[in-house]
Amino acid sequence: MGCERIEELLSPYLEDDLTQEQKRNVETHIHTCPGCAELLSLMRETKESLSLFPEVDVSENLIEKLYELPQKRKKFRFVADFLLRPSFQPIMAAATILLVFVSFYMFHPERSTINRSIERQFNIGFGKVEKLYAEAESITHTLGKYKDSLLVSIKNLKPFRGDKDEQTKT
């Protein structure tokens, strides 16, 4: 038997959990192999050390905390019930969607491209608004030019000149 096979049998050997034949094989091997004999002795020492590990006492503070766990859980349940009530669900859904968009923006590998695109769209929008404003100004200016003739035309409209016509007839 090789050392690797013997290593597999060392624990059962220590616990007397081998057949007579396996036990004999281990004993024959360790008599001729100092490495495996040393390993067996170290394993025995390890096993003994482990069995001597003491049980540590639990602190009073921890015991108190454990006693209070059911109350803690009740509070936790109350908060969970409050947050999960049906009337909160549309808000939660909206917040989730917002978070998805924010995280999509924050963690997108091409965030700078998105930034540039947003800036471009913003500039286009701003340009359009400026153009509209300029057009509105020119309309005001043109209207100013025709203001006098426009006023005359309005005054000449039937409802406004009715009285004058009647006076001329008489």
Place this chain on the structure above:
Amino acid sequence: MQLERIIKECVQGNEGAWKMLVNSYSKKVFNLAYQFAGSYEEAEDLTQDIFFKLHHSIEKYDFEKNFSAWLLTLARNYLIDQYRKTKWEKKSRDEFNEHLLSADRRSGPEESAMIRESKKAVWRGFNHLSSEIRMAIILRDIQGKKYEEIAEIMDLPLGTIKSRVNRGRLQLAKILKETKEEENGM
């Protein structure tokens, strides 16, 4: 029978029954967490988490099963999950002296220096064991449980448990050897 009544009362929210359960099992769970994680403060937090889980899932307990084994399975699952999430193997363990020597009422001047040094080396050596092997060694060699009980707690075949215990002992023995060689300046 007594335990069955306590558990049923816990499910109904009886505080006294819960306290009895804490008194009976906190030491067992805390020691398992401490031996596994190696840090006293961490073990306190883990024990609270495990009891929180216990309170949450006690209504699912099957009275046909052994309660102690069921609770240790719950603890074992939680500890191994946390180990994987937080990579405890990279954290250092408390020095052996801190809590273990003060708790050890058996050790005294009569305990040989060799055994004391071996205990220290083995305690430190736990950090080199995988979570599954570490758990098997703790249950078998520190807590002295039967292989059948460990197989039930870890939900694994008997042969796998025996093999893990053997591998753990071999690893610890090799660590012990290295420590001795370092001390002897080899």
